[in-house]
Amino acid sequence: MRGPTLEPILELKNVSAAYGRIKAIKGISLTVYPGEVVSIIGANGAGKSTTLMAISGVLPITGGEISYDGVRIDGTAADLLPARGLCQVPEGRRIFPRLTVEENLDMGAFFRKDKAGILHDLNRVFQLFPILQERRRQQGGTLSGGEQQMLAMGRALMSRPRLLLLDEPSLGLAPLIVQQIFRIIREINETDGVTVVLVEQNANLALQASTRGYVLETGNVIMEDEAGALLANPDIRKAYLGE
Amino acid sequence: MTIPASRKLWLGFAVAMLWLYVLLWPLLGIKPEGLEFAASTAIWAKVAVVSAILLALWQLKGRGVFDFASRPAQALSQALGKATGRVATWIWLVLVFAGAVVFPLVTERYAHDVAISVLVYICLGLGLNVVVGMAGLLDLGYIAFYGVGAYTYALLSVHFGLSFWLCLPIAGAFSACAGCIIGYPTLRMRGDYLAIVTLGFGEIVRIVLNNWMSLTHGPNGILGIKPPGAYWWQDGHIEHIWLGSLEQFYYVILGLAVCTIVAVHRLNHSRIGRAFEAVREDQTAAELMGVNTLGIKLLAYSLGAIFGGLAGAFFAARMRFVSPESFTFIESAMVLAMVVLGGMGSIPGVILGALALIALPEIFRGFELYRMFVFGGVMAMMMLFRPKGLWPAKRMGVRSEERD
Numbered sequence: 001m002r003g004p005t006l007e008p009i010l011e012l013k014n015v016s017a018a019y020g021r022i023k024a025i026k027g028i029s030l031t032v033y034p035g036e037v038v039s040i041i042g043a044n045g046a047g048k049s050t051t052l053m054a055i056s057g058v059l060p061i062t063g064g065e066i067s068y069d070g071v072r073i074d075g076t077a078a079d080l081l082p083a084r085g086l087c088q089v090p091e092g093r094r095i096f097p098r099l100t101v102e103e104n105l106d107m108g109a110f111f112r113k114d115k116a117g118i119l120h121d122l123n124r125v126f127q128l129f130p131i132l133q134e135r136r137r138q139q140g141g142t143l144s145g146g147e148q149q150m151l152a153m154g155r156a157l158m159s160r161p162r163l164l165l166l167d168e169p170s171l172g173l174a175p176l177i178v179q180q181i182f183r184i185i186r187e188i189n190e191t192d193g194v195t196v197v198l199v200e201q202n203a204n205l206a207l208q209a210s211t212r213g214y215v216l217e218t219g220n221v222i223m224e225d226e227a228g229a230l231l232a233n234p235d236i237r238k239a240y241l242g243e
Numbered sequence: 244m245t246i247p248a249s250r251k252l253w254l255g256f257a258v259a260m261l262w263l264y265v266l267l268w269p270l271l272g273i274k275p276e277g278l279e280f281a282a283s284t285a286i287w288a289k290v291a292v293v294s295a296i297l298l299a300l301w302q303l304k305g306r307g308v309f310d311f312a313s314r315p316a317q318a319l320s321q322a323l324g325k326a327t328g329r330v331a332t333w334i335w336l337v338l339v340f341a342g343a344v345v346f347p348l349v350t351e352r353y354a355h356d357v358a359i360s361v362l363v364y365i366c367l368g369l370g371l372n373v374v375v376g377m378a379g380l381l382d383l384g385y386i387a388f389y390g391v392g393a394y395t396y397a398l399l400s401v402h403f404g405l406s407f408w409l410c411l412p413i414a415g416a417f418s419a420c421a422g423c424i425i426g427y428p429t430l431r432m433r434g435d436y437l438a439i440v441t442l443g444f445g446e447i448v449r450i451v452l453n454n455w456m457s458l459t460h461g462p463n464g465i466l467g468i469k470p471p472g473a474y475w476w477q478d479g480h481i482e483h484i485w486l487g488s489l490e491q492f493y494y495v496i497l498g499l500a501v502c503t504i505v506a507v508h509r510l511n512h513s514r515i516g517r518a519f520e521a522v523r524e525d526q527t528a529a530e531l532m533g534v535n536t537l538g539i540k541l542l543a544y545s546l547g548a549i550f551g552g553l554a555g556a557f558f559a560a561r562m563r564f565v566s567p568e569s570f571t572f573i574e575s576a577m578v579l580a581m582v583v584l585g586g587m588g589s590i591p592g593v594i595l596g597a598l599a600l601i602a603l604p605e606i607f608r609g610f611e612l613y614r615m616f617v618f619g620g621v622m623a624m625m626m627l628f629r630p631k632g633l634w635p636a637k638r639m640g641v642r643s644e645e646r647d
Contacts, residue, residue, distance in 0.1 A: 078530045096524040099521065106514070
């Protein structure tokens with residue numbers, strides 16, 4: 001998948017960020033090439049979600065550089081990034097509970113004006129998640145956890161992203177639903193050509209779905225490799241795959 | 244109902260009565276001559292007996308003693324609900340509007356006066372509803388924009404003789420500017436902090452009006468504001484007249500209220516309205532979806548301010564006098580109470596809220612002393628029985644369950 005001639009779609013160079021005085025990430029570098037699924041794994045508090053929030057511009061970084069498409073985006077307002085094809089599905093889904101499913105999805109296309117394109121993408125989302133079409137006039141808050149995760153992903157897809165950041169898509173979901181979610185992640189990567197950065201605690205599942213992986217520990221990248229190699233690495237197996 | 248549950252209920256009743264006595268006796272029984280128990284105990288006993296009877300009745304109802312009477316009543320109200328539901332919404336709207344148009348022809352001067360107040364507060368309530376109900380920004384200083392609108396027209400009319408109709412949009416624009424100026428620093432805050440800061444700015448505006456003697460004449464207010472003019476058919480030809488009677492004012496504010504209702508309704512169904520709601524629901528998620536949250540909040544705030552400013556300009560024209568006294572915190576609290584009482588985010592709710600808080604006190608003038616007491620009681624009851632307001636907002640768009 002990764003060609004030598006490809007320019008990276010996302011590049012973090014020595015990025016650090018903090019919540020007040022607490023340093024959450026301390027100089028992270030990572031590179032994502034177009035078409036990849038890259039997973040970031042690590043324990044609780046390793047800085048995985050912080051990394052995504054820093055990329056999305058919600059959390060200002062305290063050092064380093066973030067480039068997207070070869071252009072620096074650190075310091076760009078968070079709300080300008082979805083229009084440039086970078087969208088995040090935040091941890092805990094964070095759908096709009098009192099808006100209907102349809103309205104939630106429409107919020108994903110908030111910055112877009114092309115009605116035909118929006119309708120096309122809406123149909124694509126309904127094709128990926130038929131349950132959302134069934135429930136389209138229901139309030140988001142009345143959906144089950146798995147359906148809310150699908151809604152959050154559908155909402156992000158409505159912005160027609162080229163790079164999708166997924167934060168803990170399997171959190172609190174039944175194994176069967178998790179499998180379904182991951183099948184769809186692969187499908188949007190392969191069929192729609194969306195590059196995916198996946199943050200997961202469920203390292204096994206994440207690495208199986210990915211091309212490459214980064215391992216984070218207390219705000220630092222401690223390992224980076226092809227997903228298969230990480231899955232085979234005895235240290236990783238011991239620390240993150242429960243063996 | 245099981246026995247422990249009812250025992251718990253009566254225990255709670257006993258505690259409540261004890262609390263009432265502890266509250267009541269110091270207020271009524273401590274006198275400069277000494278302590279007195281008879282009067283407060285008598286009142287307390289009356290309250291206790293009446294509420295005990297009510298509680299007993301309620302408990303009996305819970306056991307189904309009154310089913311013979313309540314069943315047919317319920318069936319009747321359901322049938323009525325179905326019959327009214329069958330009539331299309333627009334027929335209701337036309338009926339209500341026709342009623343509002345005919346109203347001054349069949350009523351007295353005093354009723355016109357009250358109706359004008361109600362309509363002014365409907366405009367204010369709908370404006371605040373955009374800020375509080377839709378965008379979820381608790382604004383305790385909303386009346387400041389009403390004041391800005393009123394003073395804008397007052398000053399332009401007195402110093403430059405500009406017409407009311409020209410000043411109406413100017414007052415709206417000035418209020419919107421005031422909204423931006425106040426909103427830009429404050430809207431970065433969330434929740435309680437925002438409430439406190441808006442409360443502060445509301446008071447600042449009033450105090451500025453009060454102390455800027457050279458411009459506003461301070462507490463003396465501004466006199467001699469012109470009423471709105473109009474071209475009217477008179478003595479066989481069209482002539483310019485000044486609107487003077489309450490009836491004419493009523494129609495002006497009715498028009499303004501209808502415009503406000505239509506505007507807020509359209510806003511409710513627009514994408515911008517949805518963005519307001521998205522920001523209310525989850526600000527970070529909205530930001531991740533490409534919503535400029537500060538911009539959207541500023542927009543909501545200044546849109547709300549525009550409606551307040553328009554109502555303010557009318558108020559100045561109607562009273563032909565403005566002074567800072569009309570724009571105190573209690574007014575902000577009243578408007579907020581209307582929005583909460585009626586149902587946040589709901590247009591008919593806000594209208595009902597304004598009716599309830601302005602018209603009902605007029606009807607029960609005899610009990611004026613107890614007004615605040617009743618307010619408190621009604622609010623507590625509402626929170627218990629209708630926490631979403633008299634007429635809760637239906638989320639926009641037709642829901643599947645509503646279609647069935």
